[in-house]
Amino acid sequence: MTEEIVVVPGDGIGKEVVPAAVSVLEAVGDFEFVEAEAGDAVKEETGEALPEETYELAASADATLFGAAGETAADVILPLRTAVDSFVNVRPAKAYPGVDALRPETDLVFLRENTEGVYSGHEDRLSEDLSTLTRVVTTSASERLAEFACDYVEDREYDGFSVAHKANVMRETDGRFRDAVVSVAEDRGVETDEVLMDAFATRVCLDPTQFDVVVCPNLAGDVLSDLAAGLVGGLGLLPSANIGPERALFEPVHGTAPDIAGEGVANPSATIVSAAMLLEYLGYDEEGEQVRDAVEGVLADGPRTPDLGGDASTEDVTNAVLERLD
């Protein structure tokens, strides 16, 4: 059976890098692509940043590939994560040979809780002066994440994982998160170590090789993975996967890059590697690895887009990746 992949280019360079990744997917497998709209442009037209139809498509397809959205990013990406019932956001942050990095030895994977924390969205304006946000942490969501983390490190033969949190201040909520994650890992015989999220921020700069897989609450995962992006040379190369029990959503971590949008020079690597994660998610492990290797080869040897100091176009880079897949 042909898997259905929903494709949501979105705004800005999303419209350039998603077609690039689609051509790579077409080269290695037999998929049915269904294109859908989301973002600033469709909001301008229809008043809705995420049309009901796009939500429904993501909620029923095997996998969705999303590009980027502008001002409406949160209105698009947060409901899309819900559409696929994604409980974990997988964010590898790895420096590539041939790409300038502050810490070229960085090779981390963040497993970010993707449903709750401060993202659960209960905010109240209690008075003229005061507003509150209710941060939610459940044992069930923490355990689900921990089971995923255990599978992840076992499959990939890591020694264990780190848990980053702020349980010295958020004793009840992050305490619950930490205890649930650590207890699942203990039951599964997976080693863990703990690190306060602020201490992580210092330590990862001083020596990123201290960490491999880092399990975090939602906002901690957001900020710490973006920090790691800074160590590997920017958001431009980071892929990500939002995994749910039955479907998943893949997206580059970068945004719409309004300064270069429409010029055909956006770097498609992060989206193509996100497509490799999509292939692996669907069980095409070999094809996923081929795509990853092809991208790494092109990053090392060129051609390169202007963000990496070259003058190649999105198409040149995509063609170079496709050639390596032949």
Place this chain on the structure above:
Amino acid sequence: MTEEIVVVPGDGIGKEVVPAAVSVLEAVGDFEFVEAEAGDAVKEETGEALPEETYELAASADATLFGAAGETAADVILPLRTAVDSFVNVRPAKAYPGVDALRPETDLVFLRENTEGVYSGHEDRLSEDLSTLTRVVTTSASERLAEFACDYVEDREYDGFSVAHKANVMRETDGRFRDAVVSVAEDRGVETDEVLMDAFATRVCLDPTQFDVVVCPNLAGDVLSDLAAGLVGGLGLLPSANIGPERALFEPVHGTAPDIAGEGVANPSATIVSAAMLLEYLGYDEEGEQVRDAVEGVLADGPRTPDLGGDASTEDVTNAVLERLD
């Protein structure tokens, strides 16, 4: 009148670096020192990490100098901040000539909201599975911070300040924070720019000179200033000030360093620079600057403690600072 300075060495290297800073304060001014206890050791003895007496002393002295606490850090430092009614935590993160830094061009000051956000401490265990934390943001606290920030950048002739937040997700609470801060700055004619806290984490690694003074909610300030510590070579050199309307509390950002505690080789620089901030707070601007210059001179020319690759003792470094003050 002789100002009263409460001195709380705490645990670990706090017991070594605080006396070092006190000897520097004694060299430049006429103060009355009152020593008080806090931390793991006093908890062991008395059951209380922060004895009532210490709290009361901090709550009535002009200024308090705190060292570090171990496991009980949060039980000590959070109430001490309350004792001085501190509404802002001033955290300079600056690379020093002569000290290895990932980004030697880093020269940032974080002005961290110091009373609310996730630190307001309302947590509830609502069921077997679920806990919540109520994050609190008020316009009044945000405005008070913003007034301080405006004074700060005006006094020091900065162009303006950045506001780091996550108002795209925490729309009501961080939206309130951002709006209040920006509106005070507009009234005062101070320029601001906004940055999402996750984007800040990437951007500060890529180029820290993009930022000068960064105003943030409580947890954002905690994590982002620790990230900046990573860029300047670690927590070891970062001073901080918790400022209230009538009194203030000064502390190095580092912890108790159990691995070297008791050996007399702790680097006293962060605590001595915290003492320089204390001098400036009390109006001894010239003395504060002299102390700062003396520390910078010693960092550049040595002697150096082992954390900076030398083999000098805490006493050697302190004496070198004192000599430069003569």
